[in-house]
Amino acid sequence: MVRCWKRSEAHSEDARCTDRGPAASPQSQFPHKAFWVSLSACLLLVITTLGLLGHLRLLQPRSQSLQTVRITVPDQTGVLINQSAIVDQQNDLVTFSVTSPANQTSTVLFDTKHGLICYKPVNQDGCFLRKMERSDYDNVQALVQESTHKNQFQLSENETQRQTEFLGVLAASRVDVSTLKEPMQTLCQDRSVHWTKKADGPGKQRLVYFCIDICFPSNVCVSVCFYYLPE
Structure with missing residues (x-):
């Protein structure tokens, strides 16, 4: 745009012309502000979404790793035995709840990460530990695999x-x-805990004090019977 100031005859001023570009209007600054506002909103939305996804990712594995499996099998007399097992794949734990015909429940915990089995029988004042063997790993692994389908x-x-x-x-x-790992520590709190060892049998001079039947989906049932060794 060219502006010219010409001297009028009355004031004898020199004529002067200047060449300037167009002046910036308020309307031309609006797209620039809108861009930064939109960019800030997008960044805030992305940060919020990532935070929610991270929170859900923390909650999801725990909920999906727990699977409850119910097993029903008749005992040798034909009476149905109801059992349930909670499979915790994330922590390599399988917890059995074994209900007897007298409606009394014992708990058996398989900790494959540490290679231990913990028995908490009903009507007993103690818990009993045993190291896992290859057959125990195989039975538990079969249960974990079957639980993904049924x-x-x-x-x-x-x-x-x-x-x-x-x-x-x-x-x-x-x-x-207090030296036990969780959840064995919680399972056996306020109880005495003793190690056990596997044997061929108690012998005629010893008595079997109690037994716990544990059944796996692979059609294998193990009757674990306990007896006390001499001091």
């Missing part, structure tokens, strides 16, 4: 393989509960 199993008496294991309680080797 959560309820009805075992047949004719197809079920039954085994009996005898565990001698080492009363002299008492374990400090």
